[in-house]
Amino acid sequence: xxxxxxxxxxxxxxxxxxxxxxxxxxxxxxxxxxxxxxxxxxxxxxxxxxxxxxxxxxxxxxxxxxxxxxxxxxxxxxxxxxxxxxxxxxxxxxxxxxxxxxxxxxxxxx
Amino acid sequence: xxxxxxxxxxxxxxxxxxxxxxxxxxxxxxxxxxxxxxxxxxxxxxxxxxxxxxxxxxxxxxxxxxxxxxxxxxxxxxxxxxxxxxxxxxxxxxxxxxxxxxxxxxxxxxxxxxxxxxxxx
Numbered sequence: 001x002x003x004x005x006x007x008x009x010x011x012x013x014x015x016x017x018x019x020x021x022x023x024x025x026x027x028x029x030x031x032x033x034x035x036x037x038x039x040x041x042x043x044x045x046x047x048x049x050x051x052x053x054x055x056x057x058x059x060x061x062x063x064x065x066x067x068x069x070x071x072x073x074x075x076x077x078x079x080x081x082x083x084x085x086x087x088x089x090x091x092x093x094x095x096x097x098x099x100x101x102x103x104x105x106x107x108x109x110x
Numbered sequence: 111x112x113x114x115x116x117x118x119x120x121x122x123x124x125x126x127x128x129x130x131x132x133x134x135x136x137x138x139x140x141x142x143x144x145x146x147x148x149x150x151x152x153x154x155x156x157x158x159x160x161x162x163x164x165x166x167x168x169x170x171x172x173x174x175x176x177x178x179x180x181x182x183x184x185x186x187x188x189x190x191x192x193x194x195x196x197x198x199x200x201x202x203x204x205x206x207x208x209x210x211x212x213x214x215x216x217x218x219x220x221x222x223x224x225x226x227x228x229x230x231x
Contacts, residue, residue, distance in 0.1 A: 002154065035217040037155070044205055044221040045147075045155060056219060088155050092215035098169050099145075099157035099215075 003028065004089050004102035011108040017077040020105045022089030024070050028100055032092040034072040036065055039086040039104075048087070049074060076107075084109045112136035112220045114206050119225030126196050126229070132189040132206030132222055139163075140184040143209035143216055146191050148202035149224075158204070159191065160214045169214055174200075196229045203227075 005023040012018040022034065036049040047056050049065035052072065064075045072091075076083055089102040118130040130146070146158040159180040160169040168180050179192040189206050203226050207218035 032215060037218075039155075044223055045207075045218075046221070047217055047219045050210070050217040050219075086154075090155075090157075090217075096172065098160070098171055099147075101155045101157060104154040 002103040003093060003096075003100035004091065006087075006089060006102035006105045008103065009106045009108065011110055012076075012079045013110050014079055014081060016079045017075065018079055018107070019076075020074045020087055020089075020107075022072045022074070022102050024072075024091060024100070026070060027095040028070075028091040028093040029067065029072055030070040031094060034065065034067055035090045036063075036072075036074045037088045037090065039088065041085070045088065079109055081109045083107060112208070114208065114220060114222035116204065116206050116222045116225040119204065119227045121228045121230065122196055123231050124196060124198060124229055127192070127194045128196065128227060130191040130193065130204055130206075130225060130227070134187050134189070134206075134208070137208070137220075139182075139187040141212065143212055143214060144180075144182060144189045145207045145209060145218055146180060146189075147205045147207055147218070147221075148200075148227075149205070150199075150202040153202075156202070160209075161189070162214055163212055167214070193227070196227075198229050201227060201229050 037045040038048045039045040052067040053065040093100045203224040208220040209216040
């Protein structure tokens with residue numbers, strides 16, 4: 001069981017807007033920032049969103065992040081087939097004094 | 111170009127040891143916090159350990175505490191993970207990942223390609 005809770009799967013059609021949720025607690029999301037990672041099939045993870053809503057250079061503005069209380073969300077607008085991947089949220093946890101990840105959400109583009 | 115190259119993975123028997131290395135290039139290694147993250151076959155990401163550059167403070171997941179040791183050699187641009195008393199549940203691809211700055215809670219902006227560790231008799 002992951003400390004951060006994510007739905008295991010999601011699906012959408014090209015052009016659609018889709019959101020992923022990530023639920024935690026006061027010791028992680030509630031008190032620290034959230035990062036999102038994208039893992040394309042067979043590749044290493046890639047930083048997609050950091051500090052709740054910041055995008056690294058090179059990440060399209062179709063990707064956006066937000067946080068409220070102990071939950072965070074990742075949104076993808078204008079869904080594309082190449083967005084098919086696993087998406088993980090992560091946050092520093094003050095209780096375990098380390099990083100915690102969500103179990104990941106597998107996105108299928110229909 | 112930032113590059114992280116892990117090595118040292120392989121097949122090891124339960125109770126055995128293995129040492130992973132991650133050689134980096136393209137950035138000033140001594141200026142950044144470094145991390146190990148693993149992924150069991152078909153499973154999600156699990157943070158393993160972090161080492162801060164400034165004072166070499168280390169952090170470990172409870173699942174590996176007392177068995178794994180993270181270290182860094184800033185002269186050789188190398189991050190290491192010494193893994194002892196290995197268990198079947200340690201079987202995973204191990205990634206080294208660079209932090210964005212010098213704090214343990216900085217996100218991971220570059221990842222290696224990973225090295226597979228298989229613990230089995």
